[in-house]
Amino acid sequence: MPAKYQGTETIEGKTVLITGANTGIGKETARELAKRGGRIILACRNVEKGEEARKEIVEETKNEDVVVQELDLSSFESIQKFAKNFNENEIRLDILINNAGVMACPKMLTKDGLEMQIGTNHFGHFMLTNLLLNKLKACSPSRIINLSSLAHSMGTIKWDDINSEKNYGEWAAYGQSKLANILHCLELTNRLKGEL
Structure with missing residues (x-):
């Protein structure tokens, strides 16, 4: 098992946005980054659960600059509303952590008619x-x-x-969405070289 990272770097003056930050990896990432200062934004579909996570993180880290904002990645309308609000009201965005996702779920569609896993995760x-x-x-x-x-x-x-309309397998659809994440990363690396 790899050793836990022991660095002491801080992120004071920086803003971090984490999707799906009310549970799992997202919540633990938010907790660790909150310890290092900076403004931490928990972008969560369930605001109530996001608030519970925020209170816990603030209590543990003593970083009061942890906030919750509503974001449902299965809805283009929600994403557009979130981004508009963020761009108009937040001064900075130094780190974007695209973490939220669904895994191996029964066949469902997003609000925009996409298969849920490719629609949300990618x-x-x-x-x-x-x-x-x-x-x-x-x-x-x-x-x-x-x-x-x-x-x-x-x-x-x-x-x-x-959209997995001809043939749906929950794990095949999940694997496709995760491969799409990797391909997105590679393309961002190529297109944004020298800009970020």
């Missing part, structure tokens, strides 16, 4: 990232972190059935 974060790019560029050097999974290695992009 297209939701793709749209969010693009809507926040100017803010990230203005705060260079900045970072975009897309969480994926080893499931990407089992994934195949089904160009002729991206």
Whole structure:
């Protein structure tokens, strides 16, 4: 098992946005970054659970600059509303952590008619990232972190059935969404070289 990172760097004066930060990896990431200072924004679909996480993180870290904002990555309307509000009201965005996701769920559709896993895990974060790019560029050097999974290695992009309408397998759809995350990262690296 790898050793836990022991660095003591701080992020004072920086703003970090973490999607799906009320539970799991997102919450632990928020907790650790809150210890290091800076403004931490928990972007959560469930604001009530986000507030519970925020209170716990503030109590433990003593960082009062931890806030919750509503964001449902399965809804383009929610993403656009969130990004508009963020761009108008937040001064900085130094680190964007695209963490939220759904895994191996029964076949469902997003509010916009996309298969839930590709819609939330990939297209939701793709749209969010693009809507926040100017803010990230203005705060260079900045970072975009897309969480994926080893499931990407089992994934195949089904160009002729991206929405899994012909054939749905919950793990195949998850693997496709995680592979899409990796491909998104590679393309961002190529397109934004020298800009972030």
